[in-house]
């Protein structure tokens with residue numbers, strides 16, 4: 520799928536995580552602050568230079584959502600597409616103010632994925648490559664949260680977290696690993712349709728591992744505290760993606776039962 524992310528991408532994703540002092544995929548830490556007027560999706564796509572990137576992101580958005588609409592068509596869950604908001608610097612989301620330092624995230628209150636184009640700029644500039652599959656993986660992970668929302672999984676987990684605060688982090692990890700697995704399920708579908716290029720899957724696995732809690736913690740604090748994990752270790756995250764990719768079956772992503 521376009522130019523590969525490769526090793527350099529892994530490093531850059533990690534470097535940005537360090538710079539911001541948090542996991543770039545830390546997309547569940549947003550406290551709901553009431554629904555506010557959301558801007559039009561793609562409003563940031565006003566410069567010609569951004570068009571190819573925005574087109575690629577739009578392609579992935581549609582492809583992931585078509586895939587889930589098809590997968591869920593035989594289930595009791597009706598697929599409603601999420602919307603994507605591309606922005607720069609900061610924006611109001613249904614889950615409160617969003618800033619580029621927060622990294623991409625999904626807001627269940629307005630069913631939108633928020634992606635900062637500046638974040639992808641950094642990836643591209645430091646990489647000297649577009650890192651297409653890293654972007655695709657990020658988006659597929661966020662849309663995995665949308666699927667969880669449609670299926671009511673996120674609400675169930677939040678309830679469990681409230682009644683078992685001591686297990687809140689562990690439950691968060693399970694939710695995140697399921698989203699990684701769902702991203703893998705989509706990647707499986709792209710392989711079936713022969714849209715994958717050699718190296719794409721390795722790039723996704725590398726990116727998933729790079730944002731593992733253990734890697735982030737080791738680099739930022741020099742030590743690893745498993746109890747504070749909220750997204751899973753490098754091995755857990757890449758394994759979850761791989762499980763979805765190899766099975767193509769969302770049933771294999773049942774990390775929560």
Ligand SMILES: [Zn+2]
Pocket residue numbers: 544545546547660661664695698
């Ligand atoms: Zn996530």
